[in-house]
Amino acid sequence: MKNLFVLFTKNQPFIYKVFLFVISTFLIIYLLPKGGQFKYNFQKGKPWQYENLYAPFSFTIKKDAETIKKEEENSIANVIPYFEYNSEKATQSRVDFSDLLDNVYVDSLYSTSKSETKRIGLSILNEVYTNGVINEIYPYAPDKIVYLTKGNGIEEIAYSQLFKEINLKNKINAEISKTASKDINPLLQKLLGRTLVSNVDFNSNLTQKAIDSEVKAINPNRGIIEKGGRIIAKGEVVEGDKFQILNSLKSEYQSQVWSESNLLWLLIGYSLLVSLVFLMLFLFLKKYRPEIYENNNKVTFIFFNVFLMVLLTTFVVKLDAKYVYVVPLCILPLILKAFFDPRLGLFVHVLTILLLGFVVPNSFEYMFLQIIAGIVTILTVSELYKRANLFISVGQITLIYIIGYFAFFLIQEGNIQSLEAETFGYFILCGLATLFAHPLIYFYEKIFGLVSDVSLLELSDTNSKLLKELSNKAPGTFHHSLNVANLAEAAANEIGANAMLIRVGALYHDIGKMLNPTFFTENQANSINSHTELDPKESAQIIINHVILGIEIARKYNLPDRVIDFIRTHHGTSLVYYFYKMERDMNGSANLEDFTYPGPIPFSKETAILMMADSVEAASKSLKDPTSSKIDSFVEKIIDNQMEHGQFLNSNITFKDIQVIKKVLKKKLNNIYHLRVEYPE
Known part of the structure; x- marks a missing residue:
């Protein structure tokens, strides 16, 4: 029993994922229609691409909706x-x-x-x-x-x-x-x-x-097709009576009363297909987004949004299928992009549309329009924290919907005489509903503890309570943090990292220093050094502790984990070399562990950039008569030393990225320390 408990505890994250997989598959299958799927895909106005089709059983020809509507009006x-x-x-x-x-x-x-x-x-x-x-x-x-x-x-x-x-x-x-x-x-x-x-x-x-x-006496049928009768030949255009007969066959096929044995096979088929979709999602996360895959909270968030969109669409289809385009499906990639990245947002959006293909009528048209709209959402919605960007993008998405639907209508009908302006109104409503993304993002942040660019923008305000306190208690550290933020943001923009996230991380990375500000040189207003009366080991411990204290302060002020990661990793497992050397010179030897930051080392591009920018900015203050060659040399030296000590092994950053970052840091520091004209007295 004990071994079983240990095994369960050890594999708890994996067991939870299995449970999430099973329950999500079950819920989606429950929402799917319980009837056979018509195996032929056809569109009005396009040629029949299959072999000659003969009636598999006798069935009645249904009148189209327009005919029934006219008969009802006459009645x-x-x-x-x-x-x-x-x-x-x-x-x-x-x-x-x-x-x-x-x-x-x-x-x-x-x-x-x-x-x-x-x-x-x-x-x-x-x-x-x-x-x-x-x-x-x-x-x-x-x-x-x-x-x-x-x-x-x-x-x-x-x-x-x-x-x-x-x-x-x-x-x-x-x-x-x-x-x-x-x-x-x-x-x-x-x-x-x-x-x-x-x-x-x-x-x-x-x-x-x-x-x-x-109205009840109106006959919805207008004829019968006997079993074995030819319905359509290969190459014939699907239009008029042919289109209506095919729709009647499809409707009859899907509405047949299923026996228990047939229903069992149907459920097995649905289970396999839905399982494949969710399996692809898990494999994508495991291979390309391992940090998300390891976080069960984020995985749950993604699955919840997929289920929510399927549930909402299924409800609307059952209510009235003509309103299916009112469902703001583009909220899904928009929200996932806000919390994660565009590639994941588009991938999940496409998988969700594959599931909805079982639910909606005219599945090819629906899937085509929704995939195109999802791509437009990913390409156009940038910097979501800027309100105007969302309105502009929603307008573009709505326009794509309208153009796509209009094109399909022309292909199917061959004219615009029966085009209903009401349908375009549904797309406009869909666009307006997409604007609900902002309050939904806020709701998700509170429920799932995630952070978006909108929240990062709020955190970057230097007039916030915590940053105000930092500027009052440790003005030198606050100024250092601003400089690091500018350097890191510039480097992030060059290599395509999250510039807003790294700026916020840089502003808060040294908040632990405000509890003992005078022990850090940037806050020492005079030549008195607080470390002169301390043992090197004690001094090193005070310096190292600013990371631990920073994490505690961050949690007290409810900073997001993504921001706290910068506090934890900005020194990695580096050595407080100044006091280590002092201890070694005084006693002949020194224990490395007493002078080493606890880590962890950076595990993303953003945290790696902050480590480089922080080290370079702090060291630049010690340069005497800085010249371009001196700056270039010491930037190379500092970052190469970090690479030699394996600080970037987990950060998914390339040598090319590091070279670009070096170039940006050199350029920025040269601009800061450029020679000025000496003004006459």
Whole structure:
């Protein structure tokens, strides 16, 4: 049991990767469609590239979406709407008219009698309430047949037979013109206008049921292909009926009911394919990004983002496949580039698209557009911490989407007449969603403890609390750090290293000195040296301890590990030679371990550059009457000595890079120490 525990502990990182591999594969398979994959890839407007295709089984030809949409529109237009008649309102209207007339009629004002006036008014009401009164205008033709429900009965009438309230004035005028009672027109207009109410309402419930019934009755099929019948011949262009028949066969093939044995084989096939994708990702990390491969937190971060994009795309496809291009897939390479590097970002992006090929419709078109967009993202998005760069890049990505989709549409349709501008709107929404990368990067930094260029820019602010404290307590060290930052940044730019990261690392690499600033010569304001009263071994320990103290301060201020790496490695395992020689001269011998920095040695280009720049800048202060030849000589000497002692063995830096760095450092130091004209007093 103990041996098993030791074995588990020793191989814990590898076991975790195996677990991550298995769980990621399982989750992706769960999201993939559970149906057969059609083995032929075809596009509208392109020739059939396979041998003659015969129907493997009998299947129905599906109508295309546009045809079904038109049939639905025709069915809806032909549906007979329902209106509901309220007899109580009609009766009440007559009663109200009679009562109101009795109250306001004055014999001396009108030549027409009260009874005649009532007869005319009730006659009008009876006529308009025969089929009912409506107060809304509906978009139906006058001769449109409608159903009018009265109690338990239904009448079929023309829409024009329903009386509209706005026609009351004309109705009264027409009735009055048939008699000699024109003097009561104003009275009737007033009384009927107050008592006439609509008693017919549109019955949306019954009408909608009728619409649903008609739409449901639409046959989605328009024919049948018998088993063995030829569907398409080799070289034929896939268009019109051929395209629709192939789509029908594909749909029928993918929607077949799978038996348990078929489903098992399907899952085995998916497992192998998804496993291959994730295996390629692991192999890429192990071979080309070993520092990421060894960090399970970073590996988890990458797998999480792949799964998130597959999950989001699958959800959108199930909701409505036409919105698939709204998913901002380019966020994936953008974020991975921000935290790692462009090559890894593009590689993971392509692998993710391969997985999505099982999910999305028109997989070739989708994969082509997304890969091109991913390449554009990698090529255009630079210096993400500059907000304008992200907006410009998102515009370029959106433009590429639109151009690519437009090109595919021309190939498939051969014209632009049926082009829908709505689709371009989806690409614009996708571009806007890509802008969400900034807050997402901040979220990932907090959750996974990673650091991006945006955070590095914030850390490079010399007005930050920690750097302010360094400049106040150890001004000489702060000035030294600024000079090292400038030298290292210039060298990093020349060899293609991360200049922003190395600048931040240089600014913080000596923060451990601010606890004992006077023990470091750059902070000694006078000729008094604090080391004169100390033993060489004690002095060496104080000098060495600034690395340990720097790490402690960095952790206290929550500096990222990538920055702390510069503090740990900027002296590597080098020797504090001054005090080592002093100890040896005093006692005849000295223990190397007492005067050696604990390391580790630099393990990246950036940390190696900082070691060179730090050593060269510090040593340059001891040069008397610096000339170009002196500067060149001492730069060569210092860096060659570091190489001889194996300080760069783990830093993945080439001899060519080192030569370029030497050249940059020489040039920069020559500019700093160039001869100046002596001004007259």
